[in-house]
Amino acid sequence: MKQAQVCIVGGGCVGLTLALGLAKADISVVVLDGAPTQALPTDEYGLRVSALSIASQTLLEQLNVWPEIIAQRACAYTHMDVRDADSFGKIAFNNEQLELEHLGHIVENDIIRYALIKELEQQPSATLMFDTQYQQIHQSESDVFITLKSGEPIIAKLLVAADGANSAIRKQFNMALSFKDYDHHALVATVKTKEPHANTARQVFLPTGPLAFLPLSDANTHSIVWSTSPNHCDELLAMDDCAFNKAVMAAIDGQCGLCEVQSKRVAFPLKMRYAQQWVSGKVVLIGDAAHTIHPLAGLGMNLGLKDAAYLIELLTSNNKEFASTRTLRDYERTRKLDAQKHIAMMQGLKELFEGANPFKKLIRGVGLSLVDNLGPIKHLFAKEAIGK
Numbered sequence: 001m002k003q004a005q006v007c008i009v010g011g012g013c014v015g016l017t018l019a020l021g022l023a024k025a026d027i028s029v030v031v032l033d034g035a036p037t038q039a040l041p042t043d044e045y046g047l048r049v050s051a052l053s054i055a056s057q058t059l060l061e062q063l064n065v066w067p068e069i070i071a072q073r074a075c076a077y078t079h080m081d082v083r084d085a086d087s088f089g090k091i092a093f094n095n096e097q098l099e100l101e102h103l104g105h106i107v108e109n110d111i112i113r114y115a116l117i118k119e120l121e122q123q124p125s126a127t128l129m130f131d132t133q134y135q136q137i138h139q140s141e142s143d144v145f146i147t148l149k150s151g152e153p154i155i156a157k158l159l160v161a162a163d164g165a166n167s168a169i170r171k172q173f174n175m176a177l178s179f180k181d182y183d184h185h186a187l188v189a190t191v192k193t194k195e196p197h198a199n200t201a202r203q204v205f206l207p208t209g210p211l212a213f214l215p216l217s218d219a220n221t222h223s224i225v226w227s228t229s230p231n232h233c234d235e236l237l238a239m240d241d242c243a244f245n246k247a248v249m250a251a252i253d254g255q256c257g258l259c260e261v262q263s264k265r266v267a268f269p270l271k272m273r274y275a276q277q278w279v280s281g282k283v284v285l286i287g288d289a290a291h292t293i294h295p296l297a298g299l300g301m302n303l304g305l306k307d308a309a310y311l312i313e314l315l316t317s318n319n320k321e322f323a324s325t326r327t328l329r330d331y332e333r334t335r336k337l338d339a340q341k342h343i344a345m346m347q348g349l350k351e352l353f354e355g356a357n358p359f360k361k362l363i364r365g366v367g368l369s370l371v372d373n374l375g376p377i378k379h380l381f382a383k384e385a386i387g388k
Contacts, residue, residue, distance in 0.1 A: 002127065004028040005322060006315070007146055007156035009169060011035065011130060013050075013109060014287035014304035015162030016116035020063050021312035023126035030127045030154055031120075032146070037130040038114040041072050045190045045216055046108035047266055049223045050301035051077075051201065053104050059309050060112075068115035069107060075217045076102040079200040085207070085253065106201070106214045106223065109301070137172060137283075144282050158323040159283045160311070165273055167289035175285065176276040182294055184209050184270040185233035187226040191248060194257030196220050204252055208232050211251050212295075221262065224248065225295055233267050270294055274343055278332040282323065286311065291339040299342055307335050 006022055008015045011033030019029045052060075060066045078095040080103060095102050120126045136147040137159065144159040161169035170177065197215035204211050209227040216223055226236065226248075236244060241261050249259040273292040278285045287304035314327050 002030060002154045004030040004156050006158045006160060007144065007154055008160045008162055009134065010162030010164060012162060013112045013116065013301065014308050016113060016120060017305055018160060018286060018308040018311060019126055020116055020120050021308065022315060023120065023123035024063065025316040026125050027315065028125050031129060032132050032134055033130050034133045035130065038110060038117050041111050041114055046110040047188045047263060048109040049106055049214060050109055051104050051214060052107055053302045056302050056305045057105060059305055065115040065119045068118055069111055072111045073217050074105045074107045075215050076105050077199050077201045077215050078102050081200055081202045084205045106216060139281050139283060157282065161283060161285050161289045162287050163289055165288040165292045169283065170275060170285055170289055173280040173283050175280055178274040178276060180272040182270040182272060184227045185230050185267045186270055186295055187233050187236055187265055187267045189224055189261055189265045190263040191222050191224050192220050192260045192262050193222060197222055197256060202255060206251060213252055227270060227295065237265055237267060272343060274339065278336060279328045284328055293343055303339060303342060306338065310335055
C-alpha cells in the first residue's frame with residue numbers, strides 16, 4: 001500500500017508541474033499515468049508545441065526545470081505579427097516596445113515534459129508511476145482510495161485529475177461540463193521556409209480560421225497550427241507535399257518565402273470544454289480536465305500552468321488542515337473566473353474574424369489599425385497577448 005498527501009492522475013505537463021511544486025515543498029505526491037515515461041528528445045521537432053508566456057517561464061524557473069528546457073530546445077520570440085487576410089487590419093509589436101527581453105518562448109511539449117520528469121526523479125517526496133492504470137476510485141470524508149489494475153491500493157488526502165480533456169475522473173464524479181464544438185480542426189506540422197523567421201510569431205486570420213507560424217530554434221523552421229473547417233482540413237491532409245506547400249505559402253501571403261513541409265501532418269478537432277464544477281469532495285480538476293480553449297491565442301498550456309501554480313500556492317500555505325474545503329473552493333472560484341474570461345475572449349475573437357461578412361471585415365480592419373496606432377491601447381493589447 002502506498003500513502004501520499006496528493007495523488008495526481010495524469011503525467012502531462014500540467015500534472016507534472018503541480019507534482020514538482022508540491023514535492024519541492026515536502027508534500028508527498030504520487031503521479032499515475034498510463035503512458036510510458038518521456039523519452040530523451042530527438043533531433044526531430046515534436047508536432048505539439050506551446051507558446052509559453054513569461055509567467056509560465058517564471059514558474060518553470062522557480063521549479064528549476066527551465067535550464068533543462070533551454071539546454072534541450074526552445075525558441076524565444078521577440079516580435080508578434082497579427083494580420084487579417086480579408087481586410088487592411090494588422091497589428092505588430094516587439095519586446096523593445098514593452099521593455100522586455102523577449103515576449104515568450106515556443107517549446108515542444110515533449111521537452112517540457114522531459115525536463116519536469118528529470119527534475120521530479122530527484123525529489124524524495126515524489127513517486128512517478130508510468131505505464132500504470134487505476135481500476136477504481138472511492139473517497140471518504142477525509143481520504144481518497146485508488147486501486148490500481150495491479151490490485152495495489154493508494155491512499156491520499158487529495159486526488160487531482162490531470163487526465164486531459166476527456167477526463168474519466170470528471171465523468172466518474174459527475175462534474176457537469178459545458179461544451180461547444182468550435183467546428184474547427186487544427187492541423188499541425190513543421191515547415192521550413194526560404195526566409196528566416198527572425199524570432200517572429202505570426203498569425204493570419206483567414207475566412208476559414210487562423211493560421212499560426214511559430215518560430216522554432218532553427219532560424220528557418222516553424223511549427224504551424226492551421227485552424228480551419230473540417231472539410232478544408234480534410235482537403236489539406238489529402239494534398240501531396242507540393243500542393244500543401246503552395247497552400248501554406250499562399251495562406252501566409254508569402255511572408256517567409258517558399259515553404260517546405262518537414263513532417264507528417266496531424267489534425268484534431270477543436271472543442272471548448274468548461275467544467276461547471278471543479279471540486280467534488282477531495283477530488284479536484286486541473287488543466288484540460290477543467291477547461292479546453294481554441295488555440296488561436298496559444299493560451300491552453302499557460303492556463304493549465306496557472307491552475308498548477310495557484311494550487312501549489314494554496315496547498316503549500318500554512319493551513320491547519322491540508323486541502324481543506326475552504327482551500328479547494330478558493331482554488332475553484334479563482335481559477336474558474338480566469339478560465340471563463342479567456343474562453344469568452346477566444347469565442348469573441350473567433351466569431352469576429354470568421355467569415356467574409358463586409359461589416360465584420362470593416363470592424364476588423366478599423367479595430368486592428370486603431371490598436372496598432374494608439375500607443376497605450378496597443379501596450380495593453382500586447383501585454384494581454386503575452387500573458388503578462
